[in-house]
Amino acid sequence: MSFQCAPPPLSRARRNITLFGATKLIVRSPREYRIPKGVNRRLTIALSIAVFCTISATQSPGGDERGAGITEDVTTLSLGGRLYDNHWNVVGRRPPDSRQPEFPKDVRTYNEKTWRCVACHGYDYLGRDGHLGTLSRSGKFTSMASAKGRDPAKLMDFLATGMHQKLTSMLSSDQLKALSLFVSQGQHSIAQLADESGVARGFSDRGKTTYVHSCVGCHQTDGKAVIYGEEGDVASLGWIARNRPPQALHKIRNGVPKADMLALRFMPLDQLSDLLAYLQQLDPKAR
Ligand code: HEC
Ligand code: HEC
Structure with a gap:
């Protein structure tokens, strides 16, 4: 007589009792249709936030995108935003080893x-009219x-011609389109979210709900999970949100190239x- 210590797997008949016919697809051949774990998690989190937002957007005042749902445009715009941030990482290629000749000479940074x-x-x-102004007053730092x-x-x-050509020549036409859409329709004005010194205008207790439900899993309660981020970053969301609010916002809205964010x-x-207001209160000792 055989003895099973683990509960027996669900019988095919049981598994086929699914809500919609579509689930059958997954049941029949789990290996083929399984979504990779990271994507699945991101998707679930993103969808629950979307529902949360659509419900609460009808009650909250202000905002230039009130009630916006998940549309293809939102996806294209965030892809454009990631390309803007680091198109090399999105495309999976390395930039030239040399320094970009147009880049202001007085700014010390990595060539890439x-x-x-x-x-x-x-x-x-x-x-240079914004945060880059503290690095250089060069005309190369142009406002967009x-x-x-x-x-x-x-x-x-x-973007496909002139001095930008050598920056964009490796992009497919769809990628260039997403980047252009981002430039045209995806730029927010930081002044809508924070005052001149970068302090968020929002209410941190409301932001906490989002943080606890959507961010803690990866960034920890204190926001101090390891982050590579940008040159000079301290691995702490609190530090980044206080010292580099435009960077935090851009990445939160568009995601981070090549990262599960x-x-x-x-x-x-x-x-x-x-x-942002909630993030700015995290890890107050980080300087
Ligand atoms: C080395 C510095 C540098 C880099 C990197 C750079 N740009 Fe520019 N950008 C400039 C300068 C300088 C101008 C203004 C001169 C010109 O029009 O060519 C400009 C102009 C622009 C404009 C037009 C702004 C206006 O109001 O007319 C847009 C849009 C733009 N850049 C987008 C981009 C995008 C997207 C990328 C990334 C693919 C990029 N730039 C990379 C320096 C740069
Ligand atoms: C699925 C995991 C995951 C979730 C969930 C997640 N993040 Fe991230 N986040 C990342 C990763 C990975 C990075 C890139 C870290 C790096 O640069 O090494 C990142 C980067 C960031 C950055 C940029 C840091 C920098 O140095 O520029 C910010 C800001 C950020 N996350 C905020 C948030 C907030 C706020 C939430 C919740 C709404 C959130 N993240 C949810 C994984 C996640």
Whole structure:
């Protein structure tokens, strides 16, 4: 007589009693259709936040994207945002070893960084009129804010020619389109979320709900899980949110190239400001 110590696997008949026919697909051949663990987790988290946002957006004031759901545009715009941040990582190629010749001579940094959009235009998109102004007053650090609303097709032409050509030549036309859409429609104004010194205008107690439900799993309660981030970053979300709020916001809205990180672009700006306010209170001792 055989003896089973583990509960027997569900019989095929049991497993086929599924809610919708579609689930059968998964039941029949679990190996083929299984979503990789990370993607699954991100998807679940993103979807639950989307539902949470759509419900609460109807009650909360302000925000330029009130009630925005998950649409293809949101996905394209966040892809564009990641390309803007580090298109080399998105595409999976290394930038040239040399320094980008147009990059301001007076700024000391790694050569590879000089080939990224964000290095000249900034996480606030304002070039030297924003946070990059403390690094250099060079005209190469141009604000991109005036390109908001410009025809994406014209932006594609602009980015594929002239001095930007050597930066964008490895992008597919879909990627270039996503980048151009981001420039035209994806830039937020940091002034909508934070005051001039970068302090979030939102309410941290409301932001805490989002943090506890969606971020703790990866970043820990204190926000001090290991982060490589950018040159000079301290591995602490609290430090980053206080010292580099435009960087935190850009990455929270668009995700992080090549990393298993959420993109909360579907979340209204006022709720992102609440989240930023909460992050700014984390790990207060990090300097
Ligand atoms: C080395 C610095 C540098 C890098 C890197 C860089 N740009 Fe630029 N960008 C400039 C300068 C300088 C100008 C203004 C001169 C010009 O129009 O060519 C400009 C202009 C622009 C404009 C037009 C702004 C306006 O209002 O007319 C857009 C849009 C833009 N860049 C987007 C990008 C994107 C997207 C990337 C990444 C693929 C990128 N830039 C990378 C320096 C840079
Ligand atoms: C699935 C895991 C995961 C979840 C969930 C997640 N993150 Fe991340 N996050 C990452 C990873 C991975 C990185 C990239 C870390 C690195 O640069 O090494 C990152 C990076 C970041 C950064 C950029 C840090 C920097 O140095 O620029 C911020 C800010 C951030 N996350 C905030 C959040 C917030 C807020 C939430 C919740 C809404 C969240 N993350 C949820 C995995 C996650």
